[in-house]
Amino acid sequence: MQSSFNKAGVKEDVDISVDLGGLKLKNPVVVASGTFGYGLEYEDFLDISAIGAVIVKGTTLEPRSGNPSPRIAETPAGMLNAIGLENPGVDVFLKEYLPRLRDKGVTVIVNIAGNTVEEYARMAAKIEGNEGVAAIELNISCPNVKKGGLQFGTHPDTVKEVVEAVKKETSLPVLPKLSPNVTDVVEIAKAAQAGGADALSMINTLLGMAIDIKKKKPVLANIFGGLSGPAIKPVALRMIYQVYKEVDLPILGGGGIMSSEDAVEFILAGASAVSIGTGNFVNPRLALEVVEGIRNYLQEENIRSVRELTGMAVIK
Amino acid sequence: MPTLEKGLVILHNRLARDFYEIELVAPLIASSCKPGQFVHVKVGGTMDPLLRRPLSIYDVDKKLGSITLLYKVVGRGTELLTRVGVKENIDIMGPLGRGFSLADNQHVLLVGGGVGIAPLVYLARAAKEKGCQVTVLYGAEKRGELVAFERLRKLEVDLMVATRDGSAGHKGLVADLLHPKFLPPKIDFIYTCGPEPMMALVKKYAEENGIPGEVSLEEHMACGVGACLGCARKLKPDDEYYVKVCKDGPVFRMDEMVL
Ligand SMILES: Cc1cc2nc3c(=O)[nH]c(=O)nc-3n(C[C@H](O)[C@H](O)[C@H](O)COP(=O)(O)OP(=O)(O)OC[C@H]3O[C@@H](n4cnc5c(N)ncnc54)[C@H](O)[C@@H]3O)c2cc1C
């Protein structure tokens, strides 16, 4: 296929901006919650304001100290984590971190997790009106906390209820983050849509475990943890494909992305933008390398806008 | 300032059965690192093992712009590292973490066990440069595993060794050497790195003698920069919050922790 060269022989610029239900991103690559801290941790390695958006660590109403150690374990082509939503709470986030991120020109998406529907709504209300937040991601799929988290994300009725409650309190785009730990992800996506979701984020980690055969005990102190990394990529792609086909909402897709080729696969499966999680640990510059890789791919394939690519591989 | 660098391997030697040293030209890291800091190493380009491996900075040649790492093969990651050849590049992040504090003209005692000697060698070099009087107690399983011996000898530190099997130095634990008859009369500061039971004995000695000190801890790591919250540890059992070994440490003050 021909590259899109203009008359001067310079590669023509392609459009990589996207809009996910009102969440406007300069490029379609964001870093996933819990894998990039507040962004500041990675400032020495890349220009964090050049990333499509930084989704900050899962934020709760009250501070949380998280789970005991060991919290992580490496597994084949992936890792398990059971951090347990350690974070300083939404008030500290808004006061201490948000202004710094805003000053640096970072596009911020706040990921929130509640123990109850009311907690989600109260957090959304606190966030409302704070300058510098581009969207709210609803963590209704965290496998690592006893109350809340996953239990919200696995029942269509509660998914709808949480999304509705949050939408009432905020003018920001709301992206529920779907759990892969369900039988029928399309049913959950439809419930999120019925609740008023502006876009969907998928997928969170898959519940898993590892056992230490010398100690004859689970490796993680929490016993179970969330599996992420390249090992989950085929599952993530399949779920995004299914939801794209059945539900008319933009998708922020991720799960095991390690390269721009992986990212293009997600977009072809139906994602409007992609999220990078575990890949940041392996290559802290991955997000921006993926942006460049997508741009090059579009040029090589003679595609003017990344938006044209979304869902191209989906067989209707 | 931490950075991502392609380290060019200029030396890679097997020192004992499972011990290797590898020297890399990495001028940005070499010029900014401090003793006790570590680098996060991508071993091979594979997806499995996926994550980087943290390794302490063992020695630095600021003129050459190189760093040296000392590692023990314990699993697949370190096994893969042994296969990297001279003239190849390895992808390293660093320098990371909070290193040792070090004042001028002090009498310092360094106690290292096994591969835990790694950060103490660079510390010994820096301490000598700061005019400190340096005593090192170094323990290993056997003579052949005293892999840092030559480097320490060249640094002209006061060096005492212990081996489990008695093939060199004192037969027994390195902590057995924590006795007035072996030590200089005045010690201002104690540093230790190695197996936790050993470090606990060193800490106990320091406390009993009213000497301040620092300990270098390990925890499994993913990001290495304080972002994933994976390397959490409670310094004291009833602390409410967890420190992050990669960012708040790996070096911690003895008086802020229980071992
Ligand atoms: C700050 C820091 C500095 C370190 N400095 C050195 C050094 O200078 N030289 C050196 O040889 N080693 C050092 N280590 C330990 C080193 O990181 C591990 O030995 C290495 O990651 C093991 O990788 P592997 O794939 O070979 O083993 P794996 O297959 O991952 O594991 C093999 C065994 O090693 C243990 N292990 C794995 N990772 C760690 C870890 N991060 N800490 C403790 N135990 C671990 C596992 O529990 C298992 O029992 C350091 C660790 C930290 C946290």
Ligand SMILES: Cc1cc2nc3c(=O)[nH]c(=O)nc-3n(C[C@H](O)[C@H](O)[C@H](O)COP(=O)(O)O)c2cc1C
């Ligand atoms: C260490 C770690 C911590 C995470 N913390 C959160 C979190 O706080 N909130 C959340 O919604 N997802 C969290 N996740 C899930 C990621 O955001 C992402 O959805 C998942 O890891 C899949 O993507 P990946 O394979 O690219 O990592 C975490 C993942 C990891 C590895």
Ligand code: FES
């Ligand atoms: S390894 Fe990620 S926070 Fe320490």
